[in-house]
Amino acid sequence: xxxxxxxxxxxxxxxxxxxxxxxxxxxxxxxxxxxxxxxxxxxxxxxxxxxxxxxxxxxxxxxxxxxxxxxxxxxxxxxxxxxxxxxxxxxxxxxxxxxxxxxxxxxxxxxxxxxxxxxxxxxxxxxxxxxxxxxxxxxxxxxxxxxxxxxxxxxxxxxxxxxxxxxxxxxxxxxxxxxxxxxxxxxxxxxxxxxxxxxxxxxxxxxxxxxxxxxxxxxxxxxxxxxxxxxxxxxxxxxxxxxxxxxxxxxxxxxxxxxxxxxxxxxxxxxxxxxxxxxxxxxxxxxxxxxxxxxxxxxxxxxxxxxxxxxxxxxxxxxxxxxxxxxxxxxxxxxxxxxxxxxxxxxxxxxxxxxxxxxxxxxxxxxxxxxxxxxxxxxxxxxx
Amino acid sequence: xxxxxxxxxxxxxxxxxxxxxxxxxxxxxxxxxxxxxxxxxxxxxxxxxxxxxxxxxxxxxxxxxxxxxxxxxxxxxxxxxxxxxxxxxxxxxxxxxxxxxxxxxxxxxxxxxxxxxxxxxxxxxxxxxxxxxxxxxxxxxxxxxxxxxxxxxxxxxxxxxxxxxxxxxxxxxxxxxxxxxxxxxxxxxxxxxxxxxxxxxxxxxxxxxxxxxxxxxxxxxxxxxxxxxxxxxxxxxxxxxxxxxxxxxxxxxxxxxxxxxxxxxxxxxxxxxxxxxxxxxxxxxxxxxxxxxxxxxxxxxxxxxxxxxxxxxxxxxxxxxxxxxxxxxxxxxxxxxxxxxx
Numbered sequence: 048x049x050x051x052x053x054x055x056x057x058x059x060x061x062x063x064x065x066x067x068x069x070x071x072x073x074x075x076x077x078x079x080x081x082x083x084x085x086x087x088x089x090x091x092x093x094x095x096x097x098x099x100x101x102x103x104x105x106x107x108x109x110x111x112x113x114x115x116x117x118x119x120x121x122x123x124x125x126x127x128x129x130x131x132x133x134x135x136x137x138x139x140x141x142x143x144x145x146x147x148x149x150x151x152x153x154x155x156x157x158x159x160x161x162x163x164x165x166x167x168x169x170x171x172x173x174x175x176x177x178x179x180x181x182x183x184x185x186x187x188x189x190x191x192x193x194x195x196x197x198x199x200x201x202x203x204x205x206x207x208x209x210x211x212x213x214x215x216x217x218x219x220x221x222x223x224x225x226x227x228x229x230x231x232x233x234x235x236x237x238x239x240x241x242x243x244x245x246x247x248x249x250x251x252x253x254x255x256x257x258x259x260x261x262x263x264x265x266x267x268x269x270x271x272x273x274x275x276x277x278x279x280x281x282x283x284x285x286x287x288x289x290x291x292x293x294x295x296x297x298x299x300x301x302x303x304x305x306x307x308x309x310x311x312x313x314x315x316x317x318x319x320x321x322x323x324x325x326x327x328x329x330x331x332x333x334x335x336x337x338x339x340x341x342x343x344x345x346x347x348x349x350x351x352x353x354x355x356x357x358x359x360x361x362x363x364x365x366x367x368x369x370x371x372x373x374x375x376x377x378x379x380x381x382x383x384x385x386x387x388x389x390x391x392x393x394x395x396x397x398x399x400x401x402x403x404x405x406x407x408x409x410x411x412x413x414x415x416x417x418x419x420x421x422x423x424x425x426x427x428x429x430x431x
Numbered sequence: 432x433x434x435x436x437x438x439x440x441x442x443x444x445x446x447x448x449x450x451x452x453x454x455x456x457x458x459x460x461x462x463x464x465x466x467x468x469x470x471x472x473x474x475x476x477x478x479x480x481x482x483x484x485x486x487x488x489x490x491x492x493x494x495x496x497x498x499x500x501x502x503x504x505x506x507x508x509x510x511x512x513x514x515x516x517x518x519x520x521x522x523x524x525x526x527x528x529x530x531x532x533x534x535x536x537x538x539x540x541x542x543x544x545x546x547x548x549x550x551x552x553x554x555x556x557x558x559x560x561x562x563x564x565x566x567x568x569x570x571x572x573x574x575x576x577x578x579x580x581x582x583x584x585x586x587x588x589x590x591x592x593x594x595x596x597x598x599x600x601x602x603x604x605x606x607x608x609x610x611x612x613x614x615x616x617x618x619x620x621x622x623x624x625x626x627x628x629x630x631x632x633x634x635x636x637x638x639x640x641x642x643x644x645x646x647x648x649x650x651x652x653x654x655x656x657x658x659x660x661x662x663x664x665x666x667x668x669x670x671x672x673x674x675x676x677x678x679x680x681x682x683x684x685x686x687x688x689x690x691x692x693x694x695x696x697x698x699x700x701x702x703x704x705x706x707x708x709x710x711x712x713x714x715x716x717x718x719x720x721x722x723x724x725x726x727x728x729x730x731x732x733x734x735x736x737x738x739x740x741x742x743x744x745x746x747x748x749x750x751x752x753x754x755x756x757x758x759x760x761x762x763x764x765x766x767x768x769x770x771x772x773x
């Protein structure tokens with residue numbers, strides 16, 4: 048490198064006209080698709096961060112019980128609608144580790160509300176790896192160890208408590224287990240149906256195409272929510288929460304597939320005329336094999352990207368249904384069920400922390416949107 | 432002339448779709464085991480009130496609920512003579528609400544046109560917001576305007592709109608003294624249309640319109656921005672700039688016209704989600720649209736009421752889609768409407 052007087056750098060090495068050709072290495076051209084996709088996806092910072100964040104959220108699900116200081120339905124009758132407690136590290140100017148102040152409920156005889164007064168003279172350190180309520184780790188191992196719990200004789204409501212004195216922070220962690228998986232189950236159903244009908248319509252064409260197309264048109268022209276409402280109203284109320292949960296996610300999926308089917312069909316219409324498809328057919332491959340082995344892999348990645356983008360709608364759908372009381376019902380815990388408590392103006396005004404489950408919903412939905420955008424942008428590694 | 436033929440053709444496909452939709456709705460409504468009356472009969476028998484049972488049995492026969500399913504459907508639509516001759520949706524008889532013990536038409540009455548008003552307002556809001564913002568975001572892409580509008584747009588997509596409704600209502604009331612709940616001041620309810628009533632409705636519409644429209648507006652804004660960006664890269668834009676055309680005139684005269692198409696076509700996608708949103712928001716905010724009625728009807732298995740409301744909602748979206756299709760053909764001569772063979 049040499050500095051020229053006008054502050055530019057000039058390489059001393061002689062110019063090699065072959066250099067740009069050599070740079071396109073063989074290894075690059077032969078690299079499998081996913082390596083190229085990954086390389087491009089890495090440059091999409093927002094998408095990458097969202098992806099890592101979502102991965103961590105899903106990995107956390109089995110350990111929700113461990114991280115949460117309380118059980119999902121553990122009531123604390125002394126502390127109904129307790130406001131969020133702050134965790135302090137310094138007391139009287141000295142570092143004593145994370146601690147909270149015990150709060151005592153006092154009746155305010157003027158507004159007829161409970162007022163919670165922290166006792167600031169009595170710092171109590173938070174316990175770690177402590178024994179608390181019993182839960183099952185990953186649904187299998189019975190244990191009562193928690194990452195952290197409330198100090199002896201005090202409470203630890205990081206995000207406040209609800210109308211039955213249940214810890215909102217713990218319930219959000221437990222609620223994630225249902226709220227986050229609803230989208231996954233729903234999208235699997237929608238993915239399966241969308242690919243099945245879309246590929247049938249696109250590959251066979253003719254009458255099948257016409258019928259499937261009409262069905263898609265009709266389903267797409269109907270407002271989703273009233274249909275969700277009607278379908279989930281049909282779920283018998285005596286079913287167990289788990290069964291209701293599965294049915295709800297399947298309902299969300301059943302009404303979501305037309306969008307996916309349309310894009311699959313459009314792709315198939317253009318791809319089925321390709322020579323390699325004809326070649327496979329000539330060699331006697333069955334329709335199913337042509338579709339699965341020759342056609343679908345062409346745009347599987349696109350489908351995954353668009354599926355990622357439709358998960359948020361399902362999460363919001365579950366929330367809306369549960370919020371209206373037609374989705375999951377207590378004792379099941381989901382974010383929508385929790386928001387059911389924040390349904391009126393009074394709770395927004397007096398107990399604004401009951402609306403906290405809204406934050407994880409927004410964050411998760413945004414993350415899925417960014418991840419989907421990132422995936423979509425990086426899926427065509429040969430395109431600049 | 433061709434235009435008219437297309438409109439007529441489109442109208443008939445809409446009717447056909449509506450017919451299929453009615454079958455679908457009827458099936459969904461009848462999915463839960465039992466119906467309102469048989470539940471009531473079981474309840475009355477359990478408590479030993481035989482007089483009530485007789486009345487319920489009478490109603491069952493009166494509304495043909497004791498007939499096979501397909502016959503019930505045809506009677507409901509009005510293709511088949513019921514106990515009182517042909518009297519179904521087509522003949523203008525919307526059925527009987529068991530829960531409220533009144534005819535369906537009486538219950539929904541006023542709420543129908545209020546539903547239409549709310550949805551129209553929301554659509555106008557979407558266009559009014561998305562059009563300028565989308566164009567500006569594209570014209571000033573990668574500046575703070577673009578990023579801010581993208582951020583707000585994403586937030587609009589991600590926030591559950593029922594919560595947005597509650598929060599906006601609360602703050603709107605607190606800082607701007609906007610009214611809480613309902614679609615008009617109570618004294619206007621059931622009154623004939625007057626100037627004051629319209630004013631009251633308009634003020635009450637502000638928050639619901641905003642809430643219902645936000646997610647639709649942000650989706651449309653993003654699409655318009657993407658379309659505009661595609662167009663802005665094309666050589667004709669460069670030519671226009673090189674000629675020294677004023678930027679605003681250049682934008683509106685050329686690229687916007689091309690990017691505008693999907694804007695109209697989108698109403699077909701937009702409308703279903705708007706109607707969904709309005710149902711949800713109406714329940715939360717207690718608007719006098721059909722949303723809350725639908726929810727109670729579904730919960731109590733009041734089948735004629737809920738089926739009628741679902742039909743109405745479907746009709747609303749189908750008409751909207753039809754209008755957008757016809758508009759699209761009028762706007763863009765490149766779109767052919769005779770099917771692929773022609």
